[in-house]
Amino acid sequence: MSALPATTPRSTLLRDVSLICLADGIVGASLGAISVAGGLPWWVPVVMSLLVFAGGAQFAVTSVVLAGGSPVAAVAAGALLNTRLAPYGFTVAGITSQNWWTRLAGAQITTDESVAFALRETDESQARRAFWTCGGLLYAGWNVSVVLGVLAGTAIKNTAAFGLDATFPAVLLALALPTITDRRTRVASGAGAAIAVALTPVLPAGLPVLTALAGLVATISPRRRKGGED
Amino acid sequence: MPLLAIVALAGISYAFRLAGPLLRGRVRLTKSADGLIAAATGVLLMSLAATQALTQGHGFAGWARPAGVAVAGLLAVRKAPFPVIVIAAAATTALLRLLGVS
Numbered sequence: 001m002s003a004l005p006a007t008t009p010r011s012t013l014l015r016d017v018s019l020i021c022l023a024d025g026i027v028g029a030s031l032g033a034i035s036v037a038g039g040l041p042w043w044v045p046v047v048m049s050l051l052v053f054a055g056g057a058q059f060a061v062t063s064v065v066l067a068g069g070s071p072v073a074a075v076a077a078g079a080l081l082n083t084r085l086a087p088y089g090f091t092v093a094g095i096t097s098q099n100w101w102t103r104l105a106g107a108q109i110t111t112d113e114s115v116a117f118a119l120r121e122t123d124e125s126q127a128r129r130a131f132w133t134c135g136g137l138l139y140a141g142w143n144v145s146v147v148l149g150v151l152a153g154t155a156i157k158n159t160a161a162f163g164l165d166a167t168f169p170a171v172l173l174a175l176a177l178p179t180i181t182d183r184r185t186r187v188a189s190g191a192g193a194a195i196a197v198a199l200t201p202v203l204p205a206g207l208p209v210l211t212a213l214a215g216l217v218a219t220i221s222p223r224r225r226k227g228g229e230d
Numbered sequence: 231m232p233l234l235a236i237v238a239l240a241g242i243s244y245a246f247r248l249a250g251p252l253l254r255g256r257v258r259l260t261k262s263a264d265g266l267i268a269a270a271t272g273v274l275l276m277s278l279a280a281t282q283a284l285t286q287g288h289g290f291a292g293w294a295r296p297a298g299v300a301v302a303g304l305l306a307v308r309k310a311p312f313p314v315i316v317i318a319a320a321a322t323t324a325l326l327r328l329l330g331v332s
Contacts, residue, residue, distance in 0.1 A: 023312035030316060044231050051240035056275065061231075061239060063282050071235035075242070081274055082243040083267050087259055089250025096251055107247040163323030165291075166298030169282035170319030173299060174306040176275030185269045192273040193280035200285045212277030219269045 013117075017134045020113050024138060025145035027055060030167045031062065032149025037159040038066040042150050049146040053108060053139060056175050057081045060209075063168055069206025077209055088115045095128050109135030184219045191215035292332040298323030 028049070035045040040062070048058055057078035064074040088110050095118055096106030114135035121127035156162065180189045192215025199208040283299040285291055302319035310318075 026313045026316055040231060044236070047233070048236045048239075051236060052243055054243055056271075057239065057243065060274070060278055061235075063278060065231045067281075067285075068287065071232055074231070075235050075239045077274065077278070078239045079242045081271060082239075082246050084271050085243060085246040086249050087264050087267060089247050090254065090259055091250065093250045093254035097254065103248070103251045107244060107251060110247045161324060161327060163294070163298055163320035163325075163327065166283075166295045166302070166319040166323035167316050169279045169295070169299045170302030170316055172275050172279035172282060173303050174312060174315045176272055176279055177303070177306045179268060180272040180276065185272050188269055189272045189276035192277045196277035196281045197284055200281055201288045205287075208281055209274065209277050212273055213270060215273045215277070216266070216269055219266070 013130055013133055017117065017137050020134065021137055021141035024055065024113070025141050027167075027171055028142045028145035029149035029152065030164065030171070031055070031058060032146040032151075033153030033156065033159065034066070034149075034164055034168055035062055036150050036153040037156070037164065038062075040065070042154070045146050045150060046143075049143050052078070052082075053142065054078075054082055054085070054111060055142070056112075056172070059168060059171055059175075063172075064206040064209065067205040069204065073204075073206025073210060077206065080210075080213075085110055088112075091115055092118055092131060094124070095131050106131070106135070109139050111135065111138065113138055188215040188218040191218055294323045294326040294331050297326055297331075 031049075032045045036042055045058070045062070048061070052058055052061075060081050061074040061078040064077055065071065089107065092106065092110060092115055096102045109132075114131050117134040118127045118131035121130050153159065156164075159165065176189065180186050192212035195214060196208040196212040199211055203211070279299070283291070283296045298319040298321075301322045302315045305315045305318055
């Protein structure tokens, strides 16, 4: 096998970033449309996208709130999902370290996508270019698409007929599946999902999902056994 | 959804993002912490997906929605592009409802 090129050409980078922006744009539009169709004020998805800028967490928060859950449960679910941004921050720390404002701005555009694009490059200046190109365009694209979704959601009255309510769990599932690669996490996710669904009829909205974290016990207990590894 | 909740989540998220650039060189995340975060993310997303797909309020959501989500899951496992997954889920559910399946 021949050596991979150390750098990605500028045109390839722009093409790949555009495709990601388009894909996320459809997701963002869906988020905006469902939010207002579900009865949230127009500014909720718009402000949340500008300030939080994390698709998974925004979907989580919105679905808890739309299901009637308390804001505290919603924020807890979103915050838990965003804990993964901390290891991302350590990963790209070298890329944004030139001065204080690149650190502050770079932190806000640290997402699954921008980190993945940076990690693709072996050369540091190329990684820097990939990170800022992807993060910057994605920030713009995501926020524009959420606004477009809000406008569409306001215009379309019967979102159920278009099956828009299925896009929410579909996005969450598509985000979840690549993260559950090993057997132990699969068991934990399956157990957690079963617990959450079983408790939904009896617990206040938002809490079943948090109790699902009990499924994590399945990932921890084998490690307690001596020499336990996976 | 009060503005305060959005600002709180934004603050927490930003703190997670900024921790790395601020603490670089002084603190390292352990491998087990990394693993636990990854596992918690999977569990949370899966349980959100399951409850959103199957339930509405405190009851069953009907068959059309979980059917659309199941199609999305199949496409995701087969590594279909994101827009295809999202549109297929909506189309399946919409079609079933058009056929009278709620």
